[in-house]
Amino acid sequence: MGKAKEKGAEPPADMPARLARACAQLEGEGAIKLTALGPPVVRGLLAAELGKLGFELTKTAARKPIASQLKQSLADGAFIALKRVAAHVAGATPAEAKRVALALVADGAAHLVLRGKEEVLVPASVGVLSSKELAAFEALAKVVAKVARAKNGLSLLRSDLTEALAQALPASAAAPVSNTRAERMPGSAALSSVLSAVDATRDAQTGLSFVPSIVARLRPAFSSDAAREALLIAAHSGLLELRPEGGINRLSPEELSLCPPGPQGTRLSWARRTESISP
Amino acid sequence: MTTTFLDSLHADPWAEQFVDLPSLNASVSDAIELSIGKVRSVARAEPQALRSSSLVVLGPPGAGKTHLFSRLRRRLGPRAVFVHLRPLVHTEITPRFVLHEIVKQLGYGTHGASGVPQAHTLVGSLLAHLRGKGAFFPQAFLAECEALSDAEREQRLDAAVEQVLGVWQEADESYLRRLLQVPFAKTAAMQRALLAWLSGRDCDVTQLQRIGATASLGEDLALSALRTLSAVASLGAPIVLVFDQLENLVDAEGPGSRLLAYANLTAELVDSMRGLVLVHMALDTEWSRGIEPALNLSQRSRLLMARETLSLPSAKEREELLRLWIECLPERPLPYPWPFTEAQAIGLCKRPGVTPRMLLVECRRAFQGEPIELDDEPSPEPAQVAERLALDGQGLESEWEERLLTARALAEQAAERREAIDPSRLADGLLACGQFLDAAQLTTLKSKDGVQLTLTLGALSVRLAFLHQAHPKSLGSAIAKLTSVAEREPVVVLRERAHDLPPTWKDTLAKRSALLATGRARWIWFEREDAERLLALDSLLQAARSGDLTDARGAPISAPTVSEWVAVTLAIPKWTIVRDVLGEDEGSEEREEEVEAALKPVPPEATSKGALALVRRLRIASLDRVVREVTRLDPLATRASVVAELEASSHEVRWFGRSIVGVRAL
Numbered sequence: 052m053g054k055a056k057e058k059g060a061e062p063p064a065d066m067p068a069r070l071a072r073a074c075a076q077l078e079g080e081g082a083i084k085l086t087a088l089g090p091p092v093v094r095g096l097l098a099a100e101l102g103k104l105g106f107e108l109t110k111t112a113a114r115k116p117i118a119s120q121l122k123q124s125l126a127d128g129a130f131i132a133l134k135r136v137a138a139h140v141a142g143a144t145p146a147e148a149k150r151v152a153l154a155l156v157a158d159g160a161a162h163l164v165l166r167g168k169e170e171v172l173v174p175a176s177v178g179v180l181s182s183k184e185l186a187a188f189e190a191l192a193k194v195v196a197k198v199a200r201a202k203n204g205l206s207l208l209r210s211d212l213t214e215a216l217a218q219a220l221p222a223s224a225a226a227p228v229s230n231t232r233a234e235r236m237p238g239s240a241a242l243s244s245v246l247s248a249v250d251a252t253r254d255a256q257t258g259l260s261f262v263p264s265i266v267a268r269l270r271p272a273f274s275s276d277a278a279r280e281a282l283l284i285a286a287h288s289g290l291l292e293l294r295p296e297g298g299i300n301r302l303s304p305e306e307l308s309l310c311p312p313g314p315q316g317t318r319l320s321w322a323r324r325t326e327s328i329s330p
Numbered sequence: 331m332t333t334t335f336l337d338s339l340h341a342d343p344w345a346e347q348f349v350d351l352p353s354l355n356a357s358v359s360d361a362i363e364l365s366i367g368k369v370r371s372v373a374r375a376e377p378q379a380l381r382s383s384s385l386v387v388l389g390p391p392g393a394g395k396t397h398l399f400s401r402l403r404r405r406l407g408p409r410a411v412f413v414h415l416r417p418l419v420h421t422e423i424t425p426r427f428v429l430h431e432i433v434k435q436l437g438y439g440t441h442g443a444s445g446v447p448q449a450h451t452l453v454g455s456l457l458a459h460l461r462g463k464g465a466f467f468p469q470a471f472l473a474e475c476e477a478l479s480d481a482e483r484e485q486r487l488d489a490a491v492e493q494v495l496g497v498w499q500e501a502d503e504s505y506l507r508r509l510l511q512v513p514f515a516k517t518a519a520m521q522r523a524l525l526a527w528l529s530g531r532d533c534d535v536t537q538l539q540r541i542g543a544t545a546s547l548g549e550d551l552a553l554s555a556l557r558t559l560s561a562v563a564s565l566g567a568p569i570v571l572v573f574d575q576l577e578n579l580v581d582a583e584g585p586g587s588r589l590l591a592y593a594n595l596t597a598e599l600v601d602s603m604r605g606l607v608l609v610h611m612a613l614d615t616e617w618s619r620g621i622e623p624a625l626n627l628s629q630r631s632r633l634l635m636a637r638e639t640l641s642l643p644s645a646k647e648r649e650e651l652l653r654l655w656i657e658c659l660p661e662r663p664l665p666y667p668w669p670f671t672e673a674q675a676i677g678l679c680k681r682p683g684v685t686p687r688m689l690l691v692e693c694r695r696a697f698q699g700e701p702i703e704l705d706d707e708p709s710p711e712p713a714q715v716a717e718r719l720a721l722d723g724q725g726l727e728s729e730w731e732e733r734l735l736t737a738r739a740l741a742e743q744a745a746e747r748r749e750a751i752d753p754s755r756l757a758d759g760l761l762a763c764g765q766f767l768d769a770a771q772l773t774t775l776k777s778k779d780g781v782q783l784t785l786t787l788g789a790l791s792v793r794l795a796f797l798h799q800a801h802p803k804s805l806g807s808a809i810a811k812l813t814s815v816a817e818r819e820p821v822v823v824l825r826e827r828a829h830d831l832p833p834t835w836k837d838t839l840a841k842r843s844a845l846l847a848t849g850r851a852r853w854i855w856f857e858r859e860d861a862e863r864l865l866a867l868d869s870l871l872q873a874a875r876s877g878d879l880t881d882a883r884g885a886p887i888s889a890p891t892v893s894e895w896v897a898v899t900l901a902i903p904k905w906t907i908v909r910d911v912l913g914e915d916e917g918s919e920e921r922e923e924e925v926e927a928a929l930k931p932v933p934p935e936a937t938s939k940g941a942l943a944l945v946r947r948l949r950i951a952s953l954d955r956v957v958r959e960v961t962r963l964d965p966l967a968t969r970a971s972v973v974a975e976l977e978a979s980s981h982e983v984r985w986f987g988r989s990i991v992g993v994r995a996l
Contacts, residue, residue, distance in 0.1 A: 254618065256618070256622075256637060257388060257614060257618055257637070257639050258639055259614065259618075259639065283682060286682035286683075287680055287682065289644070289645065291682075292641065292642055292682075293682040293683045294390050294614070294642060294683060295390050295391070295683050295685065296390070296615060297389075297390035297391045297577075297613035297614060297615045297616065297877055298613065298615030298616055298619060298620075300888075300889070300890070301615055301616075301619055301620075311682070313682065313683035314681060314683055314684050314688050315688055315691070315885040315886060316885055316886070317683065317886070319682060319683045320615070321390075321614065321615070323639075323641075325644070
């Protein structure tokens with residue numbers, strides 16, 4: 052036995068391989084139980100090596116830093132409810148995860164916004180109202196609340212409110228930033244609307260739907276830009292085939308503006324449901 | 331495999347080099363193949379019930395419509411005869427034009443049969459079937475027939491004619507007999523004569539003598555000839571007649587007479603032909619917005635028996651296409667996705683709206699080390715407009731050169747066969763020129779007196795006619811008809827100078843003199859180069875309407891840009907034939923040659939020595955022959971340059987009239 056213990060005190064020959072495996076697992080899964088690192092004789096050594104590599108160690112597990120895990124999720128476009136933030140990281144308690152999330156907000160690495168009744172952590176790249184804009188809205192809300200409470204039929208001019216909203220939310224801020232996956236990907240309801248519009252405008256003979264007609268049908272629920280964007284996303288997802296215009300000056304300037312740009316300066320003026328999902 | 335396929339952005343229906351992804355739009359190929367198979371089986375089982383079929387194939391530019399033709403040609407080989415036809419852009423399509431195109435393409439090679447003409451395939455399959463043999467090895471059966479003695483073969487062909495007439499009494503016997511003789515013609519000249527007669531061309535005296543005919547096939551027999559041809563082919567190798575680029579039939583103002591004529595003709599082909607497989611190909615937008623709404627119910631029911639819309643390649647198919655093309659590239663330093671990066675390849679495969687042609691363009695760019703175009707271009711920035719115009723210009727110059735080369739090859743082929751260039755295409759080209767003339771207007775005219783076009787110059791209206799006839803009698807007859815027209819209104823007659831009237835055609839020359847004596851007729855000899863320009867212009871404008879022209883980077887060029895480039899660059903009002911037609915160079919032939927010499931580049935020194943050297947070698951020859959041989963060796967040489975050179979060597983060259991030259995020692 053004593054001989055065996057002596058042997059076990061020496062690091063086994065496959066340490067580098069074990070370390071590489073552990074790193075790969077941590078990168079992929081975010082956390083790994085210490086017991087899964089290997090036999091007890093190597094755990095201590097491996098854990099120490101992982102610590103040197105920047106991984107966090109708890110009593111029972113090694114993990115990627117929680118801040119890194121959260122930043123990665125946000126970079127992928129995730130919107131994370133603060134209540135459930137622990138579900139988005141591995142190897143952390145809810146309290147730990149929430150604390151790190153708030154630290155990210157404090158550092159400006161993420162925003163915390165209220166959506167409905169829920170506080171949600173969103174990427175820093177998403178457009179949110181600044182404190183100045185919030186203050187402007189608060190003032191406006193007070194006016195609206197006062198008018199709404201009045202018993203003498205008091206109201207507001209639509210044009211005044213529109214003007215006040217425009218002042219509170221300038222056009223550049225109003226434009227949605229759509230550079231994250233979450234914003235680019237329309238919800239299933241939106242996608243369903245797009246596909247329904249494609250079906251409704253389909254030419255029974257050719258099986259093609261004219262894109263300006265689809266965009267027109269999606270109004271007012273979708274702005275022209277949103278409809279075009281949704282069509283492109285549906286095409287990227289393989290649900291639709293968008294086809295370049297082949298006609299000879301058949302589109303009016305307005306129709307052209309409704310068609311998403313295609314490759315080599317073309318306009319994508321026709322859409323067709325791909326066969327796999329066609330009814 | 332070389333990299334030339336990367337330059338073939340526009341599918342050549344007859345190209346030898348071919349890269350295909352069979353799974354892409356396989357359903358469309360299958361639908362056409364099914365129609366061919368059905369026609370053949372009905373022809374054999376129930377010949378009296380045999381009808382023609384018609385199918386419409388639609389797709390955006392670059393989706394692979396013409397590629398589909400090449401694919402089917404390769405896939406079916408000798409099991410069908412393929413005819414690819416682009417409609418006339420400005421003049422109406424006629425049964426004679428269709429017959430001419432079909433028979434012309436019967437002379438093209440059958441794929442997979444070592445260049446055996448399709449005419450041989452057609453006859454071989456027919457004869458094999460009639461003898462109860464397999465129809466898919468026509469060449470083997472023809473070889474067997476060739477081994478027979480002349481008398482035995484005649485007997486066999488007679489029996490075949492009787493068998494066909496027994497099935498379809500309406501078949502034209504004399505047409506059928508000459509068709510069956512094509513593979514067994516003793517000489518190439520006889521085969522050319524047979525095909526010329528079968529195509530409805532005007533044959534010259536020698537050709538008629540060779541095939542034992544007294545006259546060419548009349549225009550009134552074109553439909554009957556088509557009927558015979560389509561029916562007999564259906565027993566072995568059915569004729570697949572593909573009308574491509576039909577968007578060219580639609581005028582900017584809406585459906586015109588050309589579209590109506592096309593619809594009527596094709597409806598008649600469906601009604602009265604047996605065993606023809608008609609395929610109509612067009613841009614999807616133009617068909618659904620311009621062509622189909624203009625068809626009446628009767629025409630629709632005949633043309634639109636089936637409709638297929640080409641799909642764009644899916645992401646997976648795009649990757650397969652890229653792999654296929656890249657595998658064809660020689661000396662690849664890295665595996666797929668080279669010459670793309672991984673991200674570029676994924677981007678290209680996923681991006682919406684990419685056609686196979688666009689993909690090929692990007693592949694070519696990447697292979698040539700140019701940046702590929704992954705970003706959309708909704709509208710060019712002002713700073714990019716100049717660059718874009720420069721690219722368009724470069725692209726159009728090379729497209730124009732390419733089309734000129736093709737036209738030159740066509741003209742040379744016609745010259746070798748001693749045939750005139752197709753007058754319908756020339757008239758079409760001249761009408762295309764009309765778009766770029768300010769004061770003059772050219773319109774097409776339907777008439778039985780040989781007049782094809784009307785030229786309107788202010789209040790003056792002039793009739794134009796291309797005379798292509800090769801036989802003195804038919805030419806004389808055409809001139810006589812024009813003489814009666816000239817008694818009422820001015821006439822301009824155009825004829826290729828290579829088809830000069832020999833002094834022995836006394837009667838025809840007298841008729842020509844009578845025509846010119848009316849004082850209202852002008853006779854214009856035009857050069858082969860003039861004809862080549864007309865053909866090239868026609869082809870360029872047709873491709874522009876079909877979205878088939880691309881700039882130096884491979885991006886499509888719009889039709890208005892092409893028109894603008896043509897107007898600015900080609901200076902059509904200065905073309906010799908245009909000036910002649912407008913009467914801007916009225917005067918003697920000498921003056922005409924002076925103008926030509928001024929407008930054309932000076933021929934190289936080597937050319938100017940060629941004519942004299944040839945005359946020295948031949949001792950005596952006709953001027954036509956000298957011109958023909960010199961221009962064959964040097965495309966820059968013209969008749970005018972040859973004449974000028976010979977006249978400059980008067981100490982050595984002696985003229986016998988204006989048609990024969992010899993060396994002085996004679």
